[in-house]
Amino acid sequence: MKALVCILLLLETFVSVVQQQVDGGLNENEISQQISSEDRRQNPPQTDTLRAEASTDSQQCCNLEISNRTQSQVEELRKENRDREIAFSASLMESGDGNFGPFTTEITITYKKVFTNIGNAYNPFTGVFTAPLKGAYMFRISVFGHGGTGSSASIFKNGQRVISAHDIQAHDRLNSSNGVVLILEVGDVVYVRLWSGMRVYDSENNHSTFSGFLLFPLREDNLCRM
Template structure:
């Protein structure tokens, strides 16, 4: 009966014999002492080779693991970069949409023009009054931008810019005729013609730099009058020249 040690030794001899090309161990096997002495170095060699191979594979596995971890880190960094770029693109898109909306609004606000007269069915005069009175031109020829209010006679600047205003006054000569142009309630320019034996005319024009919300209107002076004829001889007009 063979002991476990003998079995292990016999297995090792089989491996060594197979590698060396020997197939008949019964015929060629030397005595036990000689076999033990000749096989032990070969077994140790195999073990050393296997140990070296395992060590090499372990090193390769560690290197592969390190590479995979590095790739995973780069992948996470790439995903983070892509997400950051997506966020940046969304912000850029939002900013562009906002700018486009503002440009559209500015473009719409930059179209400002009005021209108006008096709405009457028969010829008459407005005035004279004992106090200065704002003229309300309620017959509107054009009011692009709706900056002029025909219910109050007041123009309100929708945007900051340079505006041009013109007005023409026509009246009979029994009283003086004219009107003052006011900015935010303050006098700017005036147009006036004295009493005469015939119909009288006067006109005025001015360009003003206005801030958004500034107001402009015409005010009939004390003791003066203007015609409100069906022919619309008296008019008040204004327009935005350019933005500031």
């Protein structure tokens, strides 16, 4: 009987010790969880960092693409603007002074002293302007003369008279000017013709001139609305 009591006391003591160890310590799962948590604290996940790096790379690529497109557009605009740079201005006499005319028939005036010829559309050897671009163009002429005969000239487009500058005076000096806006197709020509029996005078003061420039280019739909 005493032996049985001793055995029961030993079992109770053993159970108590084991229970204290369990209550005061951590089981295997808790230990594993604690180790895992500690590992995460020491080595945080890289997901956010990777996402941030990917976002930065994507933004840089996007910025580069936008920059390339912008540069390309700028170059296209520059080329387009260069194509639209069309203007000229010239006077009759390249040097000295004197009269041009009179003649028995109308004759094309060659304005030889070129002040401006942006786009090289005006030819000083023929006096002809050739449109390199479809558009609306402004042209102007001025004529000057001395009394005794008239000073008269006309702007022609493709062989057709458009406008004239005309003055006749018996004595002293005379001058006249006129201008017009013309719609030109590529290859259309514009020039000035002196009237039969008339003359124009020029000197270093550049009295008699012919000028023109592109106001703006035109497309087919612009012409349809006019």
